[in-house]
Amino acid sequence: MVKRKTNSPARRNTSATRTHDHVIGIDIGGSNLRVALADTSGQIVGKWTASTKSTSSPQMVVQQIRAGVYQLLQEASLPRTSLLSVAAGAPGVTDRGAGVVFATSYLKGWKNVPLGQLLENALGVPAVVENDVKLAAVGENWLGAARGVPSFVFLAIGTGIAAGIFINGQLVHGADWVAGEVGYLIVPGTPEAPAKPGSPGPLESVIGGEGIRQSWLHSNGERGSKRIQDLTATGIFYHALTGNRRAKTVLERSARILAFAVYNISTVLNPSLFVLGGGVGTNGPLLAATQRTLDPYTQPSRPKLVTSALGPDAQLMGAIRLALDGAKVIVD
């Protein structure tokens, strides 16, 4: 699966004895921080998790990461010098070139954070930083539902909505690093007014997890038990399968709006595949209803939808892949 490039300038030690070389992949989420240690074949040899809820300042998160990395190395009986590189995903607009996270509404106080530099200072190895949804696309392209597919769209639908877009084997970043911020799409059924900075985009405001929940509460009025009132988007969609009329209405409306979003992205790019991820995006009833809505839309091409193969590990696997790329390890 993996071959080492010989004489690579990025390798700190070209001796053939360095079979203990490893990389670190990091997924920084709004609730959890996940760190994975992998060997140069991409096999995960250890995972470490912490909460980011009370400790979300960039400096504290980097200290957490450092503690996690060293713990993982220790548990694997590896010296610190066996670490070649790290890559981290952040839930916001990220300039991969400069290693800077511009903004994220999921972590308090994160604005223009030089995360790449902070990680390199803390760990002493090269660090790559990327938007988390783009990382998930990298993961799905490497080992998941879009394995080896050069042009596809990974569409993550959870609280927010964003896409990681591959064209001809390359991630699309855009002129301002906001390519794929499709939570801002405007289609029939979404608000038409401009989104305010820091607020959810038109599309995610209606079919992101919270938008769906609001739509449900609104349609429900005071009806139903507290358990019914408190359903999440996923719960509401499964509730629709029991025959509940109001839940069915929310499901059908959500599917129709999602279908227009998928159709429009497909019409612009004609990708081979859409990979749906995130808690809402991988919901069975929503996927089935969306596919049903899309079926008659055959012109100019028929979008093909599948669900994520890696699930919540997609970002982490994408991070490991970028760390391997950063270490100039050739992975087939």
Next chain:
Amino acid sequence: MVKRKTNSPARRNTSATRTHDHVIGIDIGGSNLRVALADTSGQIVGKWTASTKSTSSPQMVVQQIRAGVYQLLQEASLPRTSLLSVAAGAPGVTDRGAGVVFATSYLKGWKNVPLGQLLENALGVPAVVENDVKLAAVGENWLGAARGVPSFVFLAIGTGIAAGIFINGQLVHGADWVAGEVGYLIVPGTPEAPAKPGSPGPLESVIGGEGIRQSWLHSNGERGSKRIQDLTATGIFYHALTGNRRAKTVLERSARILAFAVYNISTVLNPSLFVLGGGVGTNGPLLAATQRTLDPYTQPSRPKLVTSALGPDAQLMGAIRLALDGAKVIVD
């Protein structure tokens, strides 16, 4: 501007004396056929035009092209052997890899036409075939409004609507060669039903030239002189500037729909630039109204609009560029 690659396998004669090397660019339109002869610096040395109205079968068009090419060579006192390669643009879905025009509603009887092979047989040199709007994007990227811009969208609005999309310096073709067929976009104000095969897409059915004219006739009822009734899209938009209320309504509605289309494409790809082309796309009042509508849409990024610098020559220049690429002439 141009340097010849030495020892190129595609060059039939590597002798330094071959200063008379030339290429041909061809633009096959629904009404007109245009052929241009250019030297290896890309300078046009002759143009030839014919009508395709009565002679649109692929074989007849290729015979017309052959006649035009030989006439141009003769007028320039060049031997037939000085022709290195040709490239042609067709107004329909085109598989550049196979040199096949799948379908076009602008030329009767064109279905799965192996245009590349037909041209190579007729002219005895390598031929490249590309969709005309994608060719126009190549032209604008080479010498026009997007010169040297690696990621931009050329948006052609005439009778139909389509885009030529560049990402990281590469044209985007899509899995089925239909990337950029944005006449099919569905946004607030367009029909929401699936387009029928062979019919205009939702977006072009309302803001393509004919859609705008229908909207004008519909809003006008029986009012106005025949001259007013018979206005084209361009005429209607300029009529709006005279204060005509109904023309203003058509203009504002068209601009709002175009703004949503541009905004959505921008939200997916975050290109540096939109270059507007085509008779409707380059209309001053429409561009101004669209820009005004887009102004408050700053999230996730602000789309930047300019008009085509090459106008109707964009396709022809793109064809010349691809012919030069096909002849392995290095153009900076």
